[in-house]
Amino acid sequence: MSRKILILLAMIFGLTQIASAVLPSEVMRDPDQDARARMLYREVRCVVCQNENIAGSSADIAADMRRDIRLHIREGLSDADIRQTLRDRYGDYVLFRPALNPATLALWFLPVTVLIIGGVIFLRLPRKATAVDVAELSAEERARLDKLLEDDNNRSS
C-alpha cells in the first residue's frame, strides 16, 4: 500500500523504474541459493519505503540490499548471520519478522497467552454433567416433543 508513496518518492528523486523488482540479471546461478535469497528478500524491509519488502520494491536501495544479501549468501553466511548483519547496519526496523527480545515478548507471546487463558475458561464452562435431571415426560408430552423436534429438524440450521 506504500507504493503510492514510493512512486511519489520515485518521481521526486528520479528513482524512476516504477514497475521493477527482482530483475532477470539478479537471479543466482545455484537454485538453492536463489531460493534462499528470495525467502530473505521477503523478510527484509526496503528502508526508504513505507511498508514494502525488498522483493517487491523498485527503489535503488532495495536493489542494493538485494545485492548485499546475494553477496553474503555467496560468502557462505547463514540466514541468521545475514539477518544479524542487516540488523547491525539498519536496526531492528529492517526485518519484517521482529526479533524475540524482552521488548517484543508481548508481541510474540500474548496471542499464545490469550489462547491458553481462553482454553482454560472454555474447559471450566458449565458442563452437561452438572445439569439438573429433568423429570420423565408423559406419553402425551413425548408425542408433542417428537413432533416439535421433527419440525425443528426440517427447519433448523
Added chain:
Amino acid sequence: MIAELGTFCLGLAFVLCVAQVLLVLAGQFKACRGVERFSEGLSLSAALAAALAFAALLYAFVVSDFSVANVAHNSHTLKPMLYKVSGAWGSHEGSMLLWCVILLSYGALITLFGRGLPESLKHKVLGVQALLGALFAGFTLFSSNPLARIDPAPFEGHSLNPMLQDPALAFHPPLLYLGYVGLSVVFSFAVAALIEGRLDRSWARWVRPWTLAAWVFLTLGIALGSFWAYYELGWGGWWFWDPVENASFMPWLAATALLHSAIVMEKRDALKSWTVFLALLAFTFSMMGAFLVRSGVLTSVHAFAVDPQRGILLLVILFITAGAGFTLYALRAGSLNSGGVFANVSRESALVLNNLLIFVALTTVCLGTLYPLLMEAVTGQAISVGEPYYVLSFVPAMGVAMVLLPFAGLMAWKRGNLKGVWKQLVGAAGLSVLLAIIGLALTRDLTALKGLSLGIGFLLGGWVVFGSVQMLMERTQVFKIPAKDAWKRFKALPLATHGMLLAHIGLGVFVLGAVVETNTRLSAVDNLRIGEQITVAGYQVTLKDVNQVPGPNYDADQAVITVRNAGGQVCEARPERRFYAASSSVTTEVALCFRPVDDLYFVLGEPVMTPEGARWQVRALYHPLARLVFFGPLLMALGGTLSLFDRRLRLGVAAKGKKA
C-alpha cells in the same frame, strides 16, 4: 448558498441527535414518561438532515464549486463525473460526513425496522445511536466541515490523487463505511441491553441481521480495496498486512466471531456475556480504524494526512464511547447468567473454539498493528511487523479454526457424536488429500518450503469446501433417498443454511486461491525495444508498439502487447502509463489478459533512452488461480446476503410470531 445550507443541515443533524439523547434521558424520569418515543421521529429527521448535507457536498463536487475548500483541494473540472462524485468521500472531511450520514441512516433504519422491538429497548438503542451520531456529527461540523468556504476561490482545483481515480476505489469507501458504521447498531444494542440489564435469546436474534449486513458490506469493501491494490498498483500483491488494511480487517474478524457466538446465544441461551463483549468490541475496532487512518500516526495510501489535533479528538471520542461501553459491561456482565449447558463434544463447544481461535487471530492482527506504534512511542525503538509474523501467528490460529469448521457444521447441539461426524467426513478428508497430491504434482519447481505451504493450503481449502458440500449432502440426504425427495429437502433448507454453506465454501475457495497465488506466481521483466519479447510461464509476450493516447484528464503511453503460447495467439493487451498534468503525477494502468481462473497481466514501465532508440520496461506477471482470491470473498458476501433474507432472521419477526 447551497454549501451554507449543507452546513446548516449538518448542524441540524447534530442538534437533532442531541435532542434525541436528551429525550431518551428525560423519558427515564417519571415526570417526563413517554417523551422518549419522540426519538423515533427525530431519528428519521436527523438522517434526512445529514443526507441533505451530503447532497449539498455532492452538488458542490458535481458542479465543481471551487469556493468550497474541500472541492478545490480534491476535484478538477476535467475529472470524469464518476470521480467528481467519488471525490466527495475521497478526503478526510468528506468521508467523515459520509460516516455521519450512514450512522444516522442506521438510526433511522432502527426506527423503521424495529417495530417489533420492545419499546424501552428500542428507545435506548436509539438514544445510544443518537449519542454516537452527536459525537461524530459534532466532530465533523466543528473540526472537519467539508462544506467550509475558501476565499479567494481558486480558478481550478487540485484534483484527486490519480491513484484513487479508479472505479473500484470509487465504491470502496462507501461499502467499507456501510460495514464499519453498521457495527454501531450492534454496539448500541449491546449498550442498551446492558442498561436494561436484560439480555435474552431474542436479543441475539435482533442483533444478528445488523451484524450480518455490516459483515457483508465489510467483506465486499475489503475485497474491493484489495482488488484495487492488486491491479492498480500493478505489483501483483493483494494483501500487504499494511496497518490500514489491518484496521479494516480487525472489525471484520470481530464481526465474524460475533456472528458465530450470536448463533449459540440465540439457539442455546449460552455465551451471553461473551457475545455482548464482541458486540462492543466490533464497533470499537471500527472507531480505532477511523482514528488510525486519520490521526497521522500511520502513513499509507489509504491514510488521510490530517493534523494530529483532529486525531486526538477522534481518540477522545473513541475513549468516551468504548470506555463507557466497556465500563458498563464490567459492571453488568456478572449479572448475565448463561442458561444452556452443553457437553465437551457439541456444536456449542465447536463454536466456542471457533470464537477463541478467531479472537486469537484478532489479537495477532491487533498486536501487529499497534505494537510498533506503541513501542516507538514508549522506547523510541522502531520495529517492523510484516508477513513473516502473521504467517507464524495469524495463519496457524485461522488454520486450526478451519480444521474445526466442517465438524462444527455437522455436530449436534448439546451433545455431539465425534465418531459419527468423522465417519460422515472421511470422504471429504480423502478428497482433500487427493486434491493436495494432484495439486503438488502439477506444481513446477517444487521446493520443500513451497511444497509444505502449498500442501497445507490444498488440504485446508479442500477440507473446508468438501466438508461444506458433505454437510449439504447430509442435510438433503442426496444419494440416500430418491432424488425427488432430496430436491424437496434442498428447497426446504432455510436460506440461512444455504448462506452459511456458501460463505464457508467461499472461505475454502479463497484459501485455495490465496495459497496457490502466493506460492506459484511468476513474473518476468525486461527493457524491450519494439518487436522484442519476454517469456513468462510458457507465454511469449511481444511488445508490438507504443502509442500516444489522450484521456479525459491525462495523457497516456499505451503499449500494444501480443501474447502467444504453444496454441497460437492468446490475446492482445494494452497497458498504459498515464500522466496527469493537474497533479503532475504518473500512474500505471495494467492490462489484463483474461483467462478463466488465472491472471496474466502486463505493466508498462518507464522508457529508457538508448542510442538505438527507446526501450520500454515491460513487466509480465502470471498469477495462477488469482481469480479465486476475489471470488471467494464474493461467495462469502453472497452467502451472508442469502442468510439475511432468511425469514426467521428478519427483524421483528420473532416478536410478531409471538403475537400470532
